[in-house]
Amino acid sequence: MDPEASVQFVPISDETRRRYLNYALSVITSRALPDVRDGLKPVQRRILYVMFDRLRLTADAKTRKCAKICGDTTGSFHPHGEVAVYEALVRLAQDFTLRYPLVEGQGNFGSIMGLRAAASRYTEARLTRLSENLMNELRYDTVDMRLTYDAADQEPVILPARFPALLVNGSSGIAVGMATSMPPHNLVEVMKAAVHLVENPDASVAQLMRFVKGPDFPLGGRIVTDRAQLREMYETGRGSIRMRGEWKFDEEGRRRIENRIIIHSIPYGAATGPLMTEIGELIAARRLPQLESVNDETNEENGLRIAIELKPGADAEAVMAYLYKHTSLEQNFSYNATCLVPGENGQTVPRVLSLKELLQYFLDFRFITVQRRLQYQLEQLRRRIHILEGFAIIFDGLDRALKIIRASSGKRDAAEKLMAEFPLDELQTDAILELQLYRISKLEIGRIREELAEKQAEAARIEATLKSKAKMWKLITTELEQLATDFADGRRSELGSAEEVVEYDPQAYIVRENTNVVVTRDGWIKRVGQLSSVSRTRVREGDAVLTVVPGSTLDHVVFFCSDGIAYTLPIDQIPVSSGYGEPLAKRAKMQDGVSVIAALTTDSRFVPDLESTGDGVGLTLLTATRSGNIMRLPFESFRTAST
Structure with missing residues (x-):
């Protein structure tokens, strides 16, 4: 047989497309996305x-x-x-x-x-x-295997969840071409919303939000997203949640310590280790001079606790505004309610769901689960009732039955004779023959008759429930409320609004200090406090100091380059260093081969007063090129940072 006869030739693009689609489908349905039913x-x-x-x-x-x-x-x-x-x-x-x-x-x-x-x-x-x-309900044949x-x-295929785990615990996952990112919520709030939806099927998302007020994160934190934005998020299945850590002043007894801040909650997904590193770097780089020190005092007794020492007179509100802006103490959580929902032929398909749809899919699944549980319990009850009815028949003719059993040659013979004498089937007869002798005492016979009556009443109750949707939903809501009671706890995340976000002036965090900016011939820059001798400052081998520019941390330095472009940098952003510093190209978008030819401070102590020129134009800068061209530029334009 020719080996090539069994080979099917197809375009590689078609085969690649087919295989990638199979892979994508597998990742979406079998790995990355949660199921809306059990979460x-x-x-x-x-x-x-x-x-x-x-x-x-x-x-x-x-x-x-x-x-x-x-x-x-x-x-x-x-x-x-x-x-x-x-x-x-x-x-x-x-x-x-x-x-x-x-x-x-x-x-x-x-x-x-x-x-x-x-x-x-x-x-x-x-x-x-x-x-x-x-x-727990797996034993009742409630789901398919x-x-x-x-x-x-x-x-x-799915777990018979008794609570909407997708909403309660959230989920995250990245599939092919889609992803899910669901925050956790408070169990009691979700259960109340589910019960309300059962009782009011036409309820809107806004009405459900009377119960589900917003996400509830494990570490607490404060949600500063407007309620209107939250409602839009829950209606569309997509949105963003802005959350931040919470803080308070430390206390000794009843006395508040004004220069000691305690951070007692952080945003979801943040960690105290990286946060401590971020704040420590701000202190080391003197980006936030109001900070003295930071310590992680988190333990099992106190819970999450990060202590920040402030310098005397520091504005705590301003400090926290800066930390929210420049550290992971404030984050945005991307909300994406993409999950798998039941489709045709038992398959699942991805969909983006609203809050109401998330609850409705769970409730529909819960209805089917409870229905299957009751049907299983009813079948077991009917089986037991059938056996107990056999016992009742035999008890009415007990002496006759015992005589037949004694006269029989074995279990099979006894079973056949009992079925011939009494209206019993094989199941009932086997149960009778397995009955221990003490069970035929008058007391035990009475207990068996009581059990029969109880089982018949229970079966009638279950049958009535299965026949009535109202009773089914009543049972479901009762179970939801009971579970919420058993595992109830308070909300951890506080709800705020976007109005709480304080805008701040970055200049307010810069402490005025006199300093000097050292610029080298190769374009390296650094900031030093006092400079007793230019010859003693460290530069790289083969490099040399081009100029030293005085100024304060509230002013700027203008760097003039060989390509005719000037770059203005805030002095406080130039690194303090006893070493070489860093290249200007790291902070400015300079072309390769461009060099610094001059630098000038904007500090008013070292440049003429704007009003002293007297020509109405204001202070100007005169520049000249190697080819003999000159130009006059308004100096004010160089006072704004530009890189």
């Missing part, structure tokens, strides 16, 4: 399922090594690397990442300082009580 990505779902169903790591169980959890997950359910699985597991356990952690970790699972978790062989985990509410990637086992 989980596949890797998270599989981790929780392994912990609940295979390892039995419930909230009251002993913790197990995370290496075991990750190994079982990748070995049986998740065809990807263990590193990615462990990262997902760690995130599920971090109380500074998830508003309501789904895993309880033991060991180093990372910290708010930005430190990474320890290796999986050192850490242990088990489920939290809340996460059990994502899976499917084959695992190697067809050796089965896994749930």
Whole structure:
């Protein structure tokens, strides 16, 4: 057989396009985006399922090594690397990442300082009580199962969540051509909104926002986005949330310490370690002279606590305005409610959802889940009632039944004779023959008859519930309210408005200091305080000092270059250095090969007064070129920074 006969030739562009689309679809539906029904990505779902169903790591169980959890997950359910699985597991356990952690970790699972978790062989985990509410109803056949990637086992397509986890804990993920970025919310607020939507199906997003007031982040913080913007965000599924850390003055007893600020919450996604570094760099570079020092006093007893010492007389409001502007103490959270929703033929498709749609998809799923749970319970009740009815039949003719059993040659013979004598089927007969002798006492017979009556009443109640949508929704809302009560806690993130954002003048943060700017022939610049001798200042080998420009930190230096362009820099932005400094080209957009030929200060102590010229034009700068051309330029135009 010719080997080429089985080869199909196709254009490489077509094949590449087909394979990339398959890859994109796989990433979108099977890896990166959460499902609106249980709020989980596949890797998270599989981790929780392994912990609940295979390892039995419930909230009251002993913790197990995370290496075991990750190994079982990748070995049986998740065809990807263990590193990615462990990262997902760690995130599920971090109380500074998830508003309501789904895993309880033991060991180093990372910290708010930005430190990474320890290796999986050192850490242990088990489920939290809340996460059990994502899976408790699996035993009632509430969701469909499917084959695992190697067809050796089965896994749930979705978890029978009893709360809208996507809204409650949020999610983030980057797929191909789309992404999701959902913030967490308060459980009680979300549950109240869900109940309100059940009772008022035509409720608008604005009405639902009477309950869901805005995101509720694990570390608190203050949301300074206007309510109108939040409403638009919840209506369209896209938007931006501006959030900032909160601060207060430190206290000793009842006395307020005016020069000591305590930051007690930070934006979602920020970490105290990098924030401390940012503030420390501002102090070292003297960008914010009002700051004296910063210390991280965060611990388990005090919670998040960053202490900032201010210099006497410093304006705390102005200091915080600067920190909000120049550090991660204020951030924007990009809201993108893209998630997977049920489509045709059991497939899921990505959609951007409004707040109402997020709740409605969950409620529709919850209705189906509760319906399947009740149907399963009803089937089990009917099976038990059927057996109990068999017991009741045999109890009415107990002496006759015992005589038949004694005269039988074995279990099969006894079963056939009992079914011939009494109106029993095989299931009932097997249960009767398995009945222990003590169960035929008068007391036990009475208990069995009571159980039959109870089971019949319970079955009638479930049948009535299944036949009535009103009763179904009443049951669902009751369960939602009960879960909200069981896990209720207060809101952590405060709600503010955009009006709280204080605009500040950058010049207000510059302390006036006399200084000197050293400019070298090769275009290196630095700032020094006192300069006793030009010959003693450090320059690179082969370089030399071109000029020294005096001035104050509130003024500018104008650098004139060989290409005829002048660059104006604020003196306070020129680095203080006892070394070489840095090249001007780092701060100005200079062309290659261009050199500095002169520099001039704008400090009024070293240039003539504007009104002293007397010609009405104001102070001017006279320039001359090598070819003999001269020009007169208004000096005022050089006082504005330009690079």
